[in-house]
Amino acid sequence: MKALTRTDFNFEGQTGVYRGKTRDCYYINDDIMVMVASDRISAFDVVLPKGIPFKGQVLNQIAAKFLDATTDICPNWKLATPDPQVTVGLKCEGFKVEMIIRGILTGSAWREYKAGCRELCGVKLPEGMRENERFPEPIITPTTKADEGHDMNISKEDIIAQGIVSAEDYAILEDYTRKLFARGQEIAAKQGLILVDTKYEFGKRDGKVYLIDEVHTPDSSRYFYAEGYEEKFEAGQPQKQLSKEFVRQWLIDHNFMNEPGQTMPEITDEYAESVADRYIELYEHIVGEDFVKATTDEDIASRIEKRVSEYLKTLKA
Numbered sequence: 001m002k003a004l005t006r007t008d009f010n011f012e013g014q015t016g017v018y019r020g021k022t023r024d025c026y027y028i029n030d031d032i033m034v035m036v037a038s039d040r041i042s043a044f045d046v047v048l049p050k051g052i053p054f055k056g057q058v059l060n061q062i063a064a065k066f067l068d069a070t071t072d073i074c075p076n077w078k079l080a081t082p083d084p085q086v087t088v089g090l091k092c093e094g095f096k097v098e099m100i101i102r103g104i105l106t107g108s109a110w111r112e113y114k115a116g117c118r119e120l121c122g123v124k125l126p127e128g129m130r131e132n133e134r135f136p137e138p139i140i141t142p143t144t145k146a147d148e149g150h151d152m153n154i155s156k157e158d159i160i161a162q163g164i165v166s167a168e169d170y171a172i173l174e175d176y177t178r179k180l181f182a183r184g185q186e187i188a189a190k191q192g193l194i195l196v197d198t199k200y201e202f203g204k205r206d207g208k209v210y211l212i213d214e215v216h217t218p219d220s221s222r223y224f225y226a227e228g229y230e231e232k233f234e235a236g237q238p239q240k241q242l243s244k245e246f247v248r249q250w251l252i253d254h255n256f257m258n259e260p261g262q263t264m265p266e267i268t269d270e271y272a273e274s275v276a277d278r279y280i281e282l283y284e285h286i287v288g289e290d291f292v293k294a295t296t297d298e299d300i301a302s303r304i305e306k307r308v309s310e311y312l313k314t315l316k317a
Helices: 055-068 107-114 156-161 167-190 229-235 245-253 269-287 300-316
Strands: 014-019 023-028 032-037 078-083 086-090 097-104 134-140 193-205 208-212 221-225
Touching (some): 055 086, 078 300, 097 167, 134 167, 156 167
Antiparallel strands (some): 014 023, 023 032, 078 086, 193 208
16 A cells, blocks of 8 residues: 655745645745645654555545535635645645634543643633533633644733734634634534534735634544443543544554653554554544545656646646
């Protein structure tokens, strides 16, 4: 099984490139961005040494579907998906915050609550909550978007006071975040899922706020299965969830959390294929459609280069 772990394109009009942990972004004439969803996978802030076949396609296609399903709420950066692993869109100046919204007390928020925290990012939390309990209404817990290292929790008041985002723009980000989350919850409910929490990134272009980056994917969101949620919650049992948490758990089981002295376990072809199967399962549950694997008859990078180059020509026409 083939996986795309590195790209090195040189498209016509290319003015820059940025390689993230899992995605490579090519800038065309400082106006258009070509975002390639590689098959790299990261956990605990480190990229695993082997790619996961079809992972990039899964995430790119989920994000594209949710971007298309929310255009009535806010404008977004997407122009086209010329290849299953590529989205081409408008280059925006990204805000230096990630808008995280939570409908249920779980994950890092639960760990802080359990340790006695009753205020998260300036939001007061009720007493007496239990793990995996729904908030009275979803809470927004932003983080700063760090160029290096970990993102840090920050309050709305500090974001505005520090001039990271203006009060006017933050009001727009908050409004869009709540509406997008509500739409995501509606779509998830139709698939028998609960959208638990997620993050959104926004940018600005010509004075207008745009939704950018991926949306409602299992890498940026947490889903619970709706069936059995209440019973498991009442019994204090772990929820059955859809996210890449299973990869983190496998690493933990193999004594790796990217801490000093720890060694990355071997990623066998068999394990990589099993992760690919899980990502495809995630796609089909979240989207409610069969996953159609992109052709790997030719080299994946060559296929992408050809399709993107053809699409970019249409923008000049």
